[in-house]
Amino acid sequence: MSSSARSDEGGMGVGLLGLGVVGTAVAKAIVERHRSEDPSVPLNVVAAVVRDTSRKRDVDLDPSVISTNLDTVVANPDVDIVVELMGGVDPAFDYITKALEAGQHVVTANKEVMAKRGSELLATAAENNVHLFYEASVAGGIPIIGPLMNDLTANKIQSLRGIINGTTNFILTKMAHEGADFDDVLSEAQSLGYAEADPTADVDGFDALYKISVLARLAYHTEVPVDVIHREGIREVHAKDFRYASELGYTIKLLAVAQANGESGLLSRVHPALIPLDVPMASVNGVLNAVEVEGDLVGPLWFQGPGAGPNPTASAVMGDVIRIAKGAPSNGSSSSAPKPFPIASMDDHVCQYYIRLTASDRPGVLANVARVLGDADISINSVLQKDTDIENGHADLVIMTHPARESNMQSAVSSIKELDSVLRLDSLLRVETYGDRA
Amino acid sequence: MSSSARSDEGGMGVGLLGLGVVGTAVAKAIVERHRSEDPSVPLNVVAAVVRDTSRKRDVDLDPSVISTNLDTVVANPDVDIVVELMGGVDPAFDYITKALEAGQHVVTANKEVMAKRGSELLATAAENNVHLFYEASVAGGIPIIGPLMNDLTANKIQSLRGIINGTTNFILTKMAHEGADFDDVLSEAQSLGYAEADPTADVDGFDALYKISVLARLAYHTEVPVDVIHREGIREVHAKDFRYASELGYTIKLLAVAQANGESGLLSRVHPALIPLDVPMASVNGVLNAVEVEGDLVGPLWFQGPGAGPNPTASAVMGDVIRIAKGAPSNGSSSSAPKPFPIASMDDHVCQYYIRLTASDRPGVLANVARVLGDADISINSVLQKDTDIENGHADLVIMTHPARESNMQSAVSSIKELDSVLRLDSLLRVETYGDRA
Structure with missing residues (x-):
């Protein structure tokens, strides 16, 4: 001691x-x-x-x-x-x-x-x-490092999924509830003090990336360098996407995920994702944070609370200070032998995708897009045609795919952008997979 | 060491x-x-x-x-x-x-x-x-003792509220979703192995009482003897109550609560309660457990997960075993000086009440009931008259009160039972107070 x-x-x-x-x-x-x-x-x-x-x-x-x-x-x-x-x-x-x-x-x-x-x-x-x-x-006042370091040590962690950036969650929640666009809500968040004058760290996903890197190292006993973590921010999420996502039964959140897969290894990723409206993550609103931990013994656990703020942060700092003052055991042995864990490639990630295109409003457009997707081994789950602009002769085409491999989707997207009938690819968003929707 | x-x-x-x-x-x-x-x-x-x-x-x-x-x-x-x-x-x-x-x-x-x-x-x-x-x-695999013992030590805990008995939550969830009555769902729970042949410990609230006693001692650094904890089980909750509660915007859960109030002290209670449908506790279904901890620094935290089962319980046991094996610090000093905390009386508890009566279907009945309530300083928030039985000349009268003191309500209830026009007092349920419904 x-x-x-x-x-x-x-x-x-x-x-x-x-x-x-x-x-x-x-x-x-x-x-x-x-x-x-x-x-x-x-x-x-x-x-x-x-x-x-x-x-x-x-x-x-x-x-x-x-x-x-x-x-x-x-x-x-x-x-x-x-x-x-x-x-x-x-x-x-x-x-x-x-x-x-x-x-x-x-x-x-x-x-x-x-x-x-x-x-x-x-x-x-x-x-x-x-x-x-x-x-x-990580996650302000929510005890999450402590449980991973102490309470859950007997578990193999299967996944960590969280909303761990309050600024972007505030912005996305406002966009979802008010139909507002990103730039307007960002200005409001800045005037309220929820976003910095330079919002890059938050809105481009760096803050969430740092936090998931910290959690992943602890949960998987392995180094997860920040540059192997897939990162996308929320600047490209539009008011329209919330509207269409909602029609399809989803909302949009900036998720940070670290997920172990026996075959491909550990994949860490930060990106906006469509979340089914009936899972708890869809109801984490405003500046709240939430982390879902899935352990092989304990099953799914859910931690939620204030993710920032002076007092919640002080609560976490003081928990650590008092832990030390009470004589926490030496950490020498436990941190001496981190086990290597293979790092998976984002290319191998499989999920459903939400694609929003501005396309010519004429016959055959969907057939062309479907053919390109099919060539990449991607099948379509559902299609919405929306906001037809008769004057200019184009419309929004919203496509929900069946589960597809990331690399296939990226190559399909390149080809879709080349199609004459496609004016613009507005959004490409991943749908988060929830196996068991209780 | x-x-x-x-x-x-x-x-x-x-x-x-x-x-x-x-x-x-x-x-x-x-x-x-x-x-x-x-x-x-x-x-x-x-x-x-x-x-x-x-x-x-x-x-x-x-x-x-x-x-x-x-x-x-x-x-x-x-x-x-x-x-x-x-x-x-x-x-x-x-x-x-x-x-x-x-x-x-x-x-x-x-x-x-x-x-x-x-x-x-x-x-x-x-x-x-x-x-x-x-x-x-407590709460199976959910880390809750650990956070209270370590991570949240800098906080004064203001309240602990939880669903910490999986058996009763399974039964109440079934009753809510299927409109079934208690006895039928209990039989089903017994055949599924979710309830014991003698279900007393669960359905009469003893299990939840033991758990909230353990949590309260830890959170408030004081002894909370089991016989000072108010306890009611779920045998008196009827299918009808779920129906009417739902019309009023509530569901019904067996809550275990320990709440500190500067003036009256620490009140611990286990009873079925009406929960507003728009708070997270209302969505904790089946055998899930959840605990909401409010600390003065950290604010409201939410812990949710599997409340029972061999592997979740083993996860918690192993967390403690490994904590000891790693050399947890001596607990001598911290447990040597529990501070006395005054224990509040259930009589002083204040909340809204849900009352269901079988009353004669004739003019003046509500006036009589309202007068008795008014004499006890209790005012009525809303009234439903339901399921009129024309043949027998009676009907269900469902009354939601404004916040009232428990002792006042108990004396009012005694008087209501004496009224000629009241055939039966079927249910008296407390409505859990949520200050901030985000």
Whole structure:
């Protein structure tokens, strides 16, 4: 227990890298609540590193604790637990590494550094016999890392599927309910503070990709580099697609999935997907997050809750901090032998597809498209013709296919775009497969 | 780490008290899977105590391991972890106590002994510096004890609400979907093996009561004796009630609730309740379990999954076994100082009520009932008159009240039963309050 023992005087020291809204919530949890209520695990905020010490903060911290000096936290022997809330890889990776090498435990909410450099950091933690915990990096306050790391360890995980980006779920939910288009809802989300001025990380799927990478490594005991994860954002989802999807019995969500298949290996993917309206994932709305975990022993589990926000994130950070303060067991042995797991190719993914075309409104168009699909071994499940524009002589053609292989679909799509009668391929969306719709 | 260290030869020894369907699934998980796949935490089934050694079992265990001799498990120094799967208080309490006193860790799936004698057993574990873990005792494979014990420790829990008895949920779901009556569905559940020949523990709410008692103690750090928990079963719920509830926008579920209120304290209750159709709890069907946890930092969390069955239960048991094998920290300090929490009285509970009467079909009946309710300070939200029986001159009167205090309602109900025009009070059901219906 030496690495996690409490010092005799005043309990364990916590140092914060960052004192924004989440850092402030963490500091409040320690100062205003934890110190008085759980005296068995005393914690103290020893230091907080900020960019601007003059900024007013909503927590009762001694001003001497707050500084711009990194050395008050990283490698400061009075700091037993470093809480990293800076985000990004650079310089967070260096600071976390230095802290771990100095024998400090680290708790982080930083999905990007855990996705891109997590294996190195976890190895550094193991070498130095200290903890690196990261519950807050995925799905905000929902306990999902903890259950995968502890409660579900006897299971072979068969799949992880989740809505783990609140910003895009807010946008897609608005689009679904209000028939609004992406750009308008994005502006609204930005004005409400749900989306950043530069929304790339969220709307292009990077945030969800980092999170599924973190979950997949943990669940499958293998490295899942971010560049092997298929990623598509939601910019190409249109109001029309929600309308047609709904007629077909679906809604559209940005899903992050890691799925193991005995033959092809582990496939991780982030993309908008048609979700049958009668499965729970279809009802996860607004900024909520949800993760569905399927284990071979336990079966399907469902975790849902607030995926972001200062207090939910502080709840997750504090869970990890208290876990360390109580003396979590050394992680040396369990992280020493990650088993290799083959990584599957997106080309081999099989699902139904939703295709929306703008086509000439004349006989034979559907026959041409069906022929191209048939040549690629893809059969059609249903077709809608919609929004006929008599003046310009074209119409929307919405095709739902039977299950098809991704590579076949991609080559069919190239050929469809070449057809004279097809003005535009507007949307190509995957339909998520649910085996058992209770 | 002495109490949880692994022996040098062959890893930790596991002894099973019980080798029925769950015990067999646990043994299989260790023998067929764990031993080969996670060599960092070696486990061995050293002994299994059964009633009948001649019974054929679906697991590859050396026959010499199986016996009727309790001493091969309890207080056997080769057994580091005792897995208790007998159920009931007697003799399980004595065996668990003896094991803990002998320095053995104990993992149990026994909700009854944890509800009735859990505090004593946890104190014995702390005194002997060993673990007593019980994830499998509540909600089968769903990680709920683990999150409350570890991930959510920074939160003040505001409420726990769940469907945590699969048998009654199967019955109520069938009643809701098929319009069937209780006795018929119970017979079907018994023939399917979802209900026991003596269904008392499930249908009268004892099983749910034990489970909410266990959860409440953990969430509120206080003892919640089973006899202070309000308990009603589902025998008095009729097919008609589902029909009328549905017209009013509700379904009916057996809820187990523990809710803290700053003024009145902690109220725990198990009873059938009307659930608004648009909240997730209304869609938890069949043998599924779900628990909603509201924490002051994290907000509302939702956990759902299989609430029973050999493999889900084995998943939970194995999570605890592996947690111990990895060297979970001593629980001495955290369990040493449970804070007292005032226990609220059911009399002070406030909610809407659903009342179904068989009344004379003549003018003035509703006025009489309304007057009695009004005298008890209860106002009426809506009234349905249904199923008029012209021949016998009576009809169903279904009344939905505004929120009322339980004690007021009970006294009103006594008076209503005295009314000449009321032939029978058929149902009195509480409506569960949901503040925020997203």
